[in-house]
Amino acid sequence: MVKVGILGASGYAGAELVRLLVQREDVEIIFVHSNNYAEIPFSKRYPHLKEVFDSEFSAMNFENNEYFDQVDVLFCALPHAKSQIAVKSALEKGLKVIDLSADFRLKDAEVYEEWYQTKHQVSEALAQAVYGIPEINREAIKDTNLLANPGCYPTSIILGLYPLLKEGYTTNETIISDSKSGISGAGRGLKDGNLFTQATETIQPYAVGSHRHTPEIEEQLSSISGEKTSLMFVPHLAPMQRGILSTIYIKNERNLSEDQLLALYNQYYEEEKFVRVLEKGETPTTKAVSGSNYCDIGLAVDTQSNMIVIMSVIDNLIKGASGQAIQNMNLMLGLDETTGLTQAPIWP
Numbered sequence: 001m002v003k004v005g006i007l008g009a010s011g012y013a014g015a016e017l018v019r020l021l022v023q024r025e026d027v028e029i030i031f032v033h034s035n036n037y038a039e040i041p042f043s044k045r046y047p048h049l050k051e052v053f054d055s056e057f058s059a060m061n062f063e064n065n066e067y068f069d070q071v072d073v074l075f076c077a078l079p080h081a082k083s084q085i086a087v088k089s090a091l092e093k094g095l096k097v098i099d100l101s102a103d104f105r106l107k108d109a110e111v112y113e114e115w116y117q118t119k120h121q122v123s124e125a126l127a128q129a130v131y132g133i134p135e136i137n138r139e140a141i142k143d144t145n146l147l148a149n150p151g152c153y154p155t156s157i158i159l160g161l162y163p164l165l166k167e168g169y170t171t172n173e174t175i176i177s178d179s180k181s182g183i184s185g186a187g188r189g190l191k192d193g194n195l196f197t198q199a200t201e202t203i204q205p206y207a208v209g210s211h212r213h214t215p216e217i218e219e220q221l222s223s224i225s226g227e228k229t230s231l232m233f234v235p236h237l238a239p240m241q242r243g244i245l246s247t248i249y250i251k252n253e254r255n256l257s258e259d260q261l262l263a264l265y266n267q268y269y270e271e272e273k274f275v276r277v278l279e280k281g282e283t284p285t286t287k288a289v290s291g292s293n294y295c296d297i298g299l300a301v302d303t304q305s306n307m308i309v310i311m312s313v314i315d316n317l318i319k320g321a322s323g324q325a326i327q328n329m330n331l332m333l334g335l336d337e338t339t340g341l342t343q344a345p346i347w348p
């Protein structure tokens with residue numbers, strides 16, 4: 001039995017961890033943390049899990065936390081900069097740690113501090129953290145105790161570009177990703193722009209050219225291509241609960257035909273349970289991956305402009321957060337990577 005604890009379980013990502021893990025017979029959830037909802041049953045905040053998971057939230061201090069002595073794996077689903085002390089303490093106690101925030105995703109503390117405007121308190125641990133996209137760096141994930149779970153936008157974009165960049169495809173022309181996210185991507189915290197009245201029946205770009213996922217994506221794309229690779233990333237808030245669509249544009253510098261492009265992606269992803277490459281002419285929809293750990297990728301070549309268009313969709317809370325975190329946990333524990341993640345998507 002694998003014993004797990006979840007920090008930030010009252011948030012959307014934490015609650016998805018609970019929903020996915022509570023259904024497993026090989027996992028026991030030992031504690032769910034929330035300071036604001038301490039001693040309140042989980043199912044009061046998340047009524048869909050009534051009689052499925054009714055344990056109370058526990059408030060806690062993260063330094064030398066005795067709760068950590070009771071578990072094998074710690075998931076941190078806290079905002080940026082809030083889990084660093086917990087991660088340090090859990091690593092010292094010999095736990096496997098999976099952090100869903102951005103705190104261990106960037107290798108360079110200075111870059112983190114510039115983009116997140118806060119000092120990194122555990123920068124010495126950055127070197128040991130492994131960035132967790134299993135389809136790309138499965139072997140390193142198996143060997144780490146500190147897993148940096150990727151951001152939701154980065155997951156959709158990196159999986160979308162991986163085969164082309166791995167093949168040495170264009171890195172000297174700017175790549176563009178026009179990405180759209182459902183509102184759950186912003187978490188459950190109250191924010192004016194996420195009110196129903198502000199966010200429904202409209203779509204809006206934000207953080208144009210300045211989104212904090214840009215350095216994360218560029219670092220990973222550069223690592224794949226072996227050269228400095230830059231990205232023009234434009235996120236949008238879309239009026240849906242879940243889902244991310246990234247439409248990525250990259251110069252077709254080797255004049256691949258659509259059939260060749262599809263063959264390349266099929267070759268890279270044919271063994272990957274959670275990546276589905278669509279057929280010629282098909283375009284992905286966020287609905288087709290909703291509630292699942294799938295990433296669906298559609299491909300097209302625009303012969304007029306000689307641009308490749310990659311369309312990548314995920315559920316931001318599953319493959320973009322908690323599903324991928326569990327996929328990583330499975331690998332870190334030597335389990336079948338797909339355990340607990342084979343639920344089919346929900347439609348409509």
Ligand SMILES: NC(=O)C1=CN([C@@H]2O[C@H](COP(=O)(O)OP(=O)(O)OC[C@H]3O[C@@H](n4cnc5c(N)ncnc54)[C@H](OP(=O)(O)O)[C@@H]3O)[C@@H](O)[C@H]2O)C=CC1
Nearest residue numbers: 008010011012013034035036077078101185187188189321
């Ligand atoms: N939503 C998404 O699609 C994705 C989210 N992530 C990342 O996962 C993490 C959680 O996100 P999400 O679930 O959306 O966020 P939510 O805002 O929904 O939840 C935040 C959680 O963190 C806790 N928390 C907030 N502030 C503090 C603090 N100062 N100290 C201790 N605990 C605190 C809250 O507990 P309390 O009840 O006490 O307020 C709550 O449990 C973030 O780092 C986010 O970037 C990553 C990928 C996708």
Ligand SMILES: CC(=O)N[C@@H](CCC(=O)OP(=O)(O)O)C(=O)O
Nearest residue numbers: 101102151152153181182185186
């Ligand atoms: C819609 C929305 O607001 N999305 C969030 C991204 C959430 C996420 O995955 O990012 P992190 O894990 O890096 O926080 C944003 O743009 O800040």
